Amino acid sequence: xxxxxxxxxxxxxxxxxxxxxxxxxxxxxxxx
Numbered sequence: 573x574x575x576x577x578x579x580x581x582x583x584x585x586x587x588x589x590x591x592x593x594x595x596x597x598x599x600x601x602x603x604x
Contacts (some may be wrong), residue, residue, distance in 0.1 A: 574583075 581602030 578596060578599035581598045584602065
């Protein structure tokens with residue numbers, strides 16, 4: 573799911589994303 577992808581991307585950046593908006597932004601940064 574997009575949420576899982578975003579969370580994995582956030583983990584690579586060493587951060588834990590909590591909100592959907594932040595997770596989506598992280599996903600965009602990692603090229604989801």
